Amino acid sequence: MTSIPGIQKTLIANRGEIAVRVAKTLRKLGIASASVVHPQDADSPAARAVDEPCTIEGDTPVSAYLDGNQIIAIARRIGADSLHPGYGFLAENADFAEAVMEAGICWIGPPPAAIRLMGDKIESRRFTAERGIPLTPSVNEEDDPKTFAKRAIEIGLPLLIKASAGGGGKGMQIVRSERELGPAIELARSEAERYFADGRIFAERYVDQPRHVEVQILADGHGNVVHLGERDCSIQRRFQKLIEETPAPMMDDDLRSRICSQAVEVARAAQYQNAGTVEFVLAPNGEFYFLEMNTRLQVEHPVTEMVTGIDLVEEQLRIAAGQTLSFSQNEVRFDGVAIECRVCAEDPDQDFRPAVGRLLLVRPAEGEGLRFDGGIASGQEVSTAFDPMLAKVIAHGRDREEAIRRARRALRESVILGCTTNAAFLERILAHPDFAAGKVETGFIPAHASELGTFELSPDRRTAILAIAALSNRDFLERVRAVPEPYASMGAWQN
């Protein structure tokens, strides 16, 4: 029997490192594991990490992992009693969650109603505003078009004019002075119409140099909601997180406690169950605003696990099986600092352009306080078919200095050969004095771009690398060996 009554066999509807991660906990608990595997992933660690890899197909690899019907059919065929969606793909698809449940399979995640509520930005903002949760002040044009500009100014500058139906950074205009407001409104409206066929716009207070702070929530089906602390995810490029840490640096306990309490309030109000994360924008003046809630396990969950000692995937399974949380808020321990770095197949010197290649060696660093969550192995082909994240390097320390030191060493000593990665770039961020001082905000990378660029190699270093390359290159060595020894015969010999 497994450790969790009611869960004997779980299908993981995902791939890569999260599939490996979930499989690890399933194995620990004695639960039979299966996953869906596209042929392109046939040799991946995710396929090998489970008892039963099941082939899925689709026009493109991504479409296969998005094919809910096919996935549910597989779950039925193999007799899975539960399904874990990982993150991304169908994890926040309420229709899929419902279909899974209708098929009599236990959904390892929140109720579909909560997924729906929090998945709609307008709805979730309205919901939280009604409950007095602070949001970035905003006004909609359609409420009273004639007074929109005036109401916008009343929010306070700087402002963002945004398309209601918008996304992906499109249809947004920053307004820093009253003079800019009129033209910005015109432009935002026309872009909204052009890109989203929906000219509705609203104005929102723009927080300059914001920090991205989020809170991990666990809620069971018996009304118990706890938080597992906050994470700071401010180090980003192109709105994607690169470095996350817990606890948030340079934050006093009062602020921390208020943000975490708000997160619990949001989850409780939404009648949330299972694991979720409430995201906030933290302004330099200490004000914070609800941004959104993510109704899934997040990429950066390992830092929370390392500081609290709690296995989040295990908690997800237990909650889904109907168990009560085994600990109260007071019993949650927070120990030390953990930092996660996302190692990605991309070239920071080429504007983070995705890199491809065949992995020749994957050798994680090992040591005290280190964790390497990867879905990659030697021989694998890295292509642009999937997300460029290769692995997460996570370091825990008794304090932030130790965590940073260990993370830097882990990045230097982890070896990935065959594809360009951002590992050295991540290490330079960690080494930057502003990072060490905890001066993090979402514009960190562009603000320090010139200091974060790759250093030019010293002539000695360059010579050493070239010597190694020449002595490794087969053609070169053949040429060397082809010359007869001893080197005394001058004159003609064939090269």
Add this chain to the structure above:
Amino acid sequence: MGYDFELDGLASLVHPTFDLESTRGLGTIALSIDGRRVEAALIPGSQSCEYFLDVHPDLDGIGGIDARGELDRRERVFVACDGDLVFVHLRGCTHRIEAINALVKAQKDAAPSGGDDALRAPMPGVVVDVAVTVGAEVEAGALLLTIESMKLQTAIVAPTAGRVVELGLSAGSSFEQGAVLVRLEGLDTEEGEPQ
């Protein structure tokens, strides 16, 4: 013939030197890297892709066999190759180096598309022997001429089947880098198709 290795967008010329000053042990090769002389050996370690680098003189503290031949400052590195690509992990950073065959590169740099193929000298040198005459039809891989650059000889062969249309040099002629050694005309199978 030397080899270009491209690192960080810059090409460097690397070739073995074989001069009599080489005094290091077996397996050590004397190299000229952008004109700088070093002696180096790459010794396999016990782990996958693991190697130890001996280099003299030591470079920024890397490598370094001391005067008594003691090897305690070998630098551990990780190396893997994929065709012409070499990945090197040294002192916490990974580098990607591309080996570029100088002759192929010289042709690519110089050759316009279509029409005839000019094979150009990648380095200054002298013609040792000419194996064909103007008008000869040759198969791919056929020996056209032999040249010598920096005390090393190289056979210039036809990259594809073709007809020799220009051969301005004879045995003993010296040439500059980029000089046309021989020009071939493709043996067209279809009208107007570029080579």
